Amino acid sequence: MQRYFVEKEQFEHDKVRVLGEDARHIGKVMRGRPGDQIIVCDGAGRVALAELESIEQGEVLAGVLEELEDRSEARVRVSIAQSLPKGDKLETVIQKCTEIGAHAFVPFLSERTVVQYDAKKEEKRLQRWSKIAKEAAEQSHRSRIPELSQPLTYRQLLQSFERYDLVLFCYEKEDAKQLRDLVRPFAESCAEGASSVLVVVGPEGGFTEKEAETAAAAGASITGLGRRILRAETAGMTALACILYEAGEMGGV
Template sequence: MQRYFIDPEQIMNQTIVITGDDVHHIKTVMRFKPGTTILVADGTGAEYITEIEEYDQDRVCCRVIEMRSARGESHTRVTIAQSMPKGDKFELILQKGTELGASRFLPFHSERTVVKIEPKKVAKKWDRWQKISKEAAEQAHRGQVPTVETPISWKQLLQQIESFSGTVWIAYEKGGKPLMQAISETNKDQIMVVIGPEGGFSEKEVKEAKHAGAIPLSLGNRILRTETASLMVLSCIFFARHEL
């Protein structure tokens, strides 16, 4: 059953009104007709089995058949703090990370970050990232769309590490606690994984992150690409906790 996300305010009694890009997808891409059943999630933990009643150019009206608790969400909430990689790699991390179950993406700039997004282009980039995450959440039948933040500085990331209520790991190729050991030793439901850019982190950055409360993490004997690292950690966390 095709899934779409809406805001809770789009639910009025037993009617859900879908607007925006999803109208085009329903009418033109999927060619759904009145009477078609679709699944609608409100992003807060509830989902609705609905039937399309009518549509026009700007909206699709659906009748609620059944409300139930949303499925597809893990108990463990994982934040991927990702130093901005080159090209469209961050979009790949967003898409696949959403499919795997990440709850939040926090891009940042570090010492060896090559990509610098111009301030005037941040809003446009962020809109695209939101769309990618939403579409991936729909495809994966997630109950919620992950939060995608706008890029922050290294100093701001250190502040986030200090205030984070769960476990924070920083991936470091020169040594750290083995991944599976680290997973087994934490009982926190909130985990932040800090991943460096193509050139990795400097020793100074790792020391600063440790001082802020992060634990250096080894991802094994092989050096992974930055777009592979976060996805591997996500998979291992959810596999070890039986939450895949």
């Protein structure tokens, strides 16, 4: 069943209004008719089954039939901090990690980032990234859209570490500590409550040794991701899936 995200204010008692592009999608693409049913989410945990009542240009009115249980969101909130990669690679990261279950995305600039940062262009890119996250959340039947922050400097990223219960800094030169060694005991210790994890992934050229040292000093756990070197756009997806598996969110124990 088709799923749409709306603002909280679009819920009005036992009615909900779907506006703009989503309304046009219902009317033009899905060829919706009164009596058809959709699922509507407010992005904050409310999920409802609704029946279409009227379809106008740019606005669809539906009646709420039933409040549904929110069961699609992971108990462990995993955010992906990704150093800005070249081209559209970050779009792939956002799309696929949203499907897997990422809680938020934190783009940042590191020493080997090759993308030339332009605040005006990044604002447009942020809008596109948000749209990709929304569409991926709808496709994967999530009840929340992952948060997207403005790109941070490396120093700002380090300062944010204190907000998380665990920070995993993915570093290809780390051999002693691998992801499972850090995630499994953490998942066991937080089995009874929600927790937050930040996965930090470098650019195409990886992190410098100095960056790894400053990350460790700021509280991050330096970790490897196995014997193979992963692409920048692959590392975050791999770490996310492993963390959610160990936390029991993907069939783990």
